Amino acid sequence: MEEPVNFETNAIRAQIERTDYREHSVPLYLTSSFVFADAEQARALFADEVPGNIYTRFSNPNNTEFIDKLCLLEGTEDGIATASGMAAMYCSMAALLKSGDHILASRSVFGSTHQILTALFPRFGIAHTYVDIALPETWEAMIQPNTKMIFVETPSNPALDIIDLAWLGKLAGKHNLILNVDNCFATPYLQNPAKWGAHLVTHSATKFIDGQGRVIGGAILGKKELIKEIRFFARHTGPSMSPFNAWVLSKSLETLAVRMEKHCENALTVANYLEKHAEVEYVKYPFLASHRNVDLAKKQMRLGGGVLTFEVKGGIERGRRFLNSLNMISHSANLGDTRTIATHPASTTHSKLSNEERAVVGITPGLIRVSVGLENVNDIVNDIAQALSKSKE
Numbered sequence: 001m002e003e004p005v006n007f008e009t010n011a012i013r014a015q016i017e018r019t020d021y022r023e024h025s026v027p028l029y030l031t032s033s034f035v036f037a038d039a040e041q042a043r044a045l046f047a048d049e050v051p052g053n054i055y056t057r058f059s060n061p062n063n064t065e066f067i068d069k070l071c072l073l074e075g076t077e078d079g080i081a082t083a084s085g086m087a088a089m090y091c092s093m094a095a096l097l098k099s100g101d102h103i104l105a106s107r108s109v110f111g112s113t114h115q116i117l118t119a120l121f122p123r124f125g126i127a128h129t130y131v132d133i134a135l136p137e138t139w140e141a142m143i144q145p146n147t148k149m150i151f152v153e154t155p156s157n158p159a160l161d162i163i164d165l166a167w168l169g170k171l172a173g174k175h176n177l178i179l180n181v182d183n184c185f186a187t188p189y190l191q192n193p194a195k196w197g198a199h200l201v202t203h204s205a206t207k208f209i210d211g212q213g214r215v216i217g218g219a220i221l222g223k224k225e226l227i228k229e230i231r232f233f234a235r236h237t238g239p240s241m242s243p244f245n246a247w248v249l250s251k252s253l254e255t256l257a258v259r260m261e262k263h264c265e266n267a268l269t270v271a272n273y274l275e276k277h278a279e280v281e282y283v284k285y286p287f288l289a290s291h292r293n294v295d296l297a298k299k300q301m302r303l304g305g306g307v308l309t310f311e312v313k314g315g316i317e318r319g320r321r322f323l324n325s326l327n328m329i330s331h332s333a334n335l336g337d338t339r340t341i342a343t344h345p346a347s348t349t350h351s352k353l354s355n356e357e358r359a360v361v362g363i364t365p366g367l368i369r370v371s372v373g374l375e376n377v378n379d380i381v382n383d384i385a386q387a388l389s390k391s392k393e
């Protein structure tokens with residue numbers, strides 16, 4: 001085949017060489033170690049003089065196959081697969097930073113990323129400053145002499161804030177900072193941060209990349225020289241992905257494009273429905289005309305994604321009643337599944353924060369996050385409709 005081929009084709013056809021069995025689908029290599037042909041090969045492998053597998057904590061054919069394909073889809077030079085999304089976030093920062101360094105981060109980041117920045121890194125002398133997504137003009141002034149990295153999530157979870165990646169890529173370049181983008185909500189099908197200047201692209205593969213609620217996984221993709229340092233860190237600290245999960249996730253990538261098309265189509269339909277509903281205060285979805293950064297979202301994303309949020313009238317109690325009234329839609333902490341999932345951050349994931357703290361990250365009392373699945377969209381809308389009506393009293 002002539003290079004380059006399109007996204008869908010790469011996701012299906014990029015494959016490591018077949019074995020002598022001429023298998024059509026990638027086989028699963030459940031082995032913790034690999035044998036050496038002779039003492040000289042063992043020496044050369046350990047000396048990094050020849051490529052090859054030694055031990056699955058370092059590398060495994062399934063992990064390599066998954067990550068090489070993901071690199072092709074994201075447009076990055078190199079990458080490593082990790083046991084979870086959080087292992088990816090943690091290693092992408094910890095491997096490159098040292099005591100005395102500083103990170104500039106968007107305030108609206110995943111809960112565990114927030115814990116790494118605020119509760120764990122200070123122990124190791126790594127500081128952070130949160131910037132306001134609505135005030136990008138203030139960011140440059142917050143860069144300190146010891147700032148090494150900018151970390152952002154776009155769209156963010158659960159606020160669905162959109163950050164201008166082209167602008168951020170230029171800012172990072174100008175100040176020689178590593179730009180690290182958590183691309184979990186968009187997936188490589190909707191957005192490629194490396195194209196806009198991101199040096200690292202991090203993923204929770206647990207979400208839309210798996211897309212079927214089966215495995216936990218993560219990935220760090222980016223510039224060769226940065227991945228080299230992260231690979232050293234990961235090899236010796238051990239957050240490697242299970243080959244079984246890599247095998248599952250590689251198969252998942254084959255259907256990522258069709259799944260994301262449908263997730264986005266269904267999400268837009270649900271968002272439009274909710275926006276007209278009398279019991280709904282507001283709806284947030286990157287491709288709705290009412291989103292503050294809709295033009296930016298349309299510039300850097302192919303479609304609006306599979307997640308939306310809305311504020312049900314009646315505050316915290318109404319939010320809880322709404323979830324208890326759902327028939328089909330799952331009440332679960334995951335997202336990016338074939339099954340539609342609803343959560344109420346104010347009474348669950350963000351219940352330990354005060355109203356004021358929640359407001360800062362865009363979580364209003366009746367906020368419902370919906371990860372729109374692949375069921376028939378009429379059934380999704382009908383379930384939301386009956387739950388809105390039932391939770392009224």
Ligand SMILES: *Cc1c(COP(=O)(O)O)cnc(C)c1O
Nearest residue numbers: 084085086110157184204206217
């Ligand atoms: C879920 C999530 C993570 C963490 O991923 P795990 O696979 O659960 O460890 C990180 N970032 C975002 C945006 C997420 O939604």
